[in-house]
Amino acid sequence: MPADTAPVSDNTIRLSQELDAAGRPAPAEFFYQVHHTTANTLGSDAMIFLAPLNPRETATPGVFTYTDPQRGSGTARLEGFSLIDAQRIQELVRMQAIEAAVGPEPLKNPDLELGNALVLRSNNPWFFLVFGLIVLGFAIWLLSAAAGVGDKGAVYTTMGIILGAGSIVLFVIAAIRAPWWRKARAEARKDGGPLPPDLTGL
């Protein structure tokens, strides 16, 4: 996605180039306005442009260094973003650095702008493990009670088997995500500071 040379107001990334692709000093400024083009947050949409630039955090929030073999290197500054969007871009830039160190996140969930309350999802593999154990418990309860409920036994057995299969799905998700989760958290701790929200809680 090409950047513009004229400044724009809202949701803009200002690229202050210092070196060109060949590594020669070539000061220049470019502007890129982020538009909402997907169902994800504006932060994720901004990362479609930022990610190939390999951004890295600096001490100043909203300012990143970048190194793009095809474009050059310099600093990228967020301008005209709301606080919520700017914070999200900051988090995603940090997550990109972590993924570069430990590998891509398996079964990565979408970063939904809307629909959060509709879709059950979690980054935390331990959530899936606990959820799976509880569901397995209910499956065992149903199957063990099936014999003593007469005609209702078929429903108990069927639902018990379905929930048992569901618990296996949850265990598989947990098993796939857990190794990456552990490594990513360890990598995030190396930087110091709080863990990014994508690696905490549910």
Next chain:
Amino acid sequence: MTKIGLSPETVRGHATSIENQLGLLDHAQQSLQTAGLMSANPLNYLLSPGALVLSPWSITQTSMANVEIALARASARELVQKLLYEVGAQEFASSALDGSYETGYAWRTDDAKKIPDLEPGDLFNPLNFAKNLVDNVSTLYGLGETALLAAKRWAEPVFNDFKAWWKALPPWAGKLSKFGKAIPILGSAVSLIDLGIAISEGDVPGIIQHGGSIVIDIVTAALAPTLVGGLIGAGVGILWDAGWEIADDVQVMIENPTAMYEYYQEVPWMAPIHALAPITVEIWGPLAG
């Protein structure tokens, strides 16, 4: 529970007594009617022509009396029914708790006829309270997000205005939007509680309903990384819940057809709220619970 005002049991006793008296009146009216008919048409009753049960000038008066008794009896029965309805209203008022009365809930037995004694657990059940709170908050939050999705698709300027307003809010607003992610998880927890209750009570429809909800949640979580799969799973979950909700409402209406009328007679101020936001009928209305 202490009841203030009339005693429903006493009034019901009086009503039964009046009904018995009206039954006697039925017999008297029937005899009068028969006498009138016999006098007007003796041959129909195997009487000799010319034989008189009543004198000719009494026949018209007898017919008039018959009609008047029938009307009086109908009026008396209507009054008794009205009295019994007032008894029902009195029971409703005296059995509703302050808080629940405000929100439209009435504390009654399942058969909606008797008022049980009040137990401490009836005043506040933490589990039910937490479950209902999570359920209602999730429903409202989910509806809000669905409305925003619809606005984004069909009324983009409205959506953009809302987004601009939302993003101008302080940082706590961002945390609130992240809270949305916890809603489906809380919803699954509620389904697990409901499933546990259904199993312990041997409630087969409940087991299918809540077990099915959990299975849909699991499939949705497994498909969430594909985005489209997650949204389809969420849609199936909404249809599943809505289907059971509608079935419950239909059952309530069949079992107690006057429930809506009685509710709005007691809590009329909820009517405009329900008219403006029909979903609130399910949350704070005659179909709640």
